[in-house]
Amino acid sequence: MDYVDRVLQELKEKNPGQPEFHQAATEVLDSLRVVLDSNPAYEKAGLLERLVEPERIIMFRVPWVDDNGKVHVNKGYRVQFNSAIGPYKGGLRFHPSVNLSIIKFLGFEQIFKNSLTSLPIGGGKGGSDFDPKGKSDNEIMRFCQSFMTELYRHMGSDTDVPAGDIGVGGREIGFLFGQYKRIQNEHTGVLTGRGLSYGGSLARTEATGFGLVYISQEALNSKCNNFAGKKVVISGSGNVAIYACQKAMQLGAKVLAMSDSSGYIYDENGINLDVIKDIKEVKRARINEYVKAVPTAKFVPDHSKIWTIKCDIALPCATQNELDLESAKVLVKNGVILVAEGANMPTTMDATKYFQDNGVMFLPGKAANAGGVATSALEMAQSSSRIFWSFEKVDSELQHIMINIFRNIDSASKKYGYEGNYVIGANIAGFLKVADAMMAQGVV
Ligand code: NDP
């Protein structure tokens, strides 16, 4: 049995019941065979065994009281996966589906994503099985305060710097930061995605979606193509989806459909993003409200069917494993040319392979959605220097970072003999920097 197979087998035995973590680890480790075979020093140093075991996992009780005085208890998590190249960095997810497997898969992906940004950030992720839907602002605040009352002792601007993810946006980051500052008596860059009045960076809100479109445009450019006139389908209607939609439209594309967990809306005239922003960012309502404002649009109460719409470019921006083989087959039949993952691991492994085998350009999340965390690292730099940059400066840095990521994963795919396989290119390019840092730092 070779090194990768042995480590994967041990990982599955030691971590039963964590299918998402197994999936993410299998995808990455499978890509690394070519690098590991030519560098036996990695096996000698137990590098993979150390890489797949988080440096630290924190699990805690989050008790809180709802508006009717009823006590609730949720689970809180922070997985501090790897700090070889910088402080742990990664988002917090609040969603009822959150469990250790999901946080570990996200934390593991984050190691390689953060390495690809070229900025000094290690990998971490956290969250809770708390469901923010339908909660009052006061309930959200009490939950965030309780969550931070435990997590604060494990954080620090040079130790671990959380940010947002599903269910955690500007409102939640504000409550979390307020409680951190109150307990620690310190106003530092300990969370990113902060509001502009208390240390946030311009363009962080837009960064993941904009970055997704910048790297996609670069990938299209490499094939003498671009977004102009393309039909685009975007799943989700949260932070990533909204700003991907905005940038794709700015580059001349027509976005035909968006979704939430209740279903999708199809607007053949092109999505009216002001309506979506009003529903999602202001009213925090469901996506079927769109047809009230735009009666010619259609609502279909099954979000997974969004991939049956004919399009040139598909941007899955909702959640893990939302695009399966069946959907991939329909997209390919309908002539899709590019699939770029705004979400983390939205495409199943067999669907990814189907795209690659059928000549579709496929950009994996750890490269395609890295613009969010990259801009978080720019927020950290601004916090430390106490000087804040213009929107244009942050946006232009973001564009450079995304273009560089594409070039790096493209050249790694060529160097190791898998030209055009950006999954392998991203995994190898992300791995090498982390591996180099781990080798230099000894067995820790
Ligand atoms: P938001 O909470 O802002 O939006 C999430 C969207 O996805 C909502 O439309 C939500 O619908 C939908 N969704 C979530 N879970 C499910 C589910 N189980 N089934 C169907 N739809 C679902 O989150 P973000 O936009 O921030 O995150 C979206 C994805 O992007 C996630 O995979 C996240 O990890 C990834 N990501 C986010 C980054 C960021 O900077 N925010 C950076 C990099 C990646 P509903 O409201 O109905 O639940």
Ligand code: 2IT
């Ligand atoms: O998945 C991700 O990269 C994020 N949710 C953003 C993390 C961050 O620290 O900005």
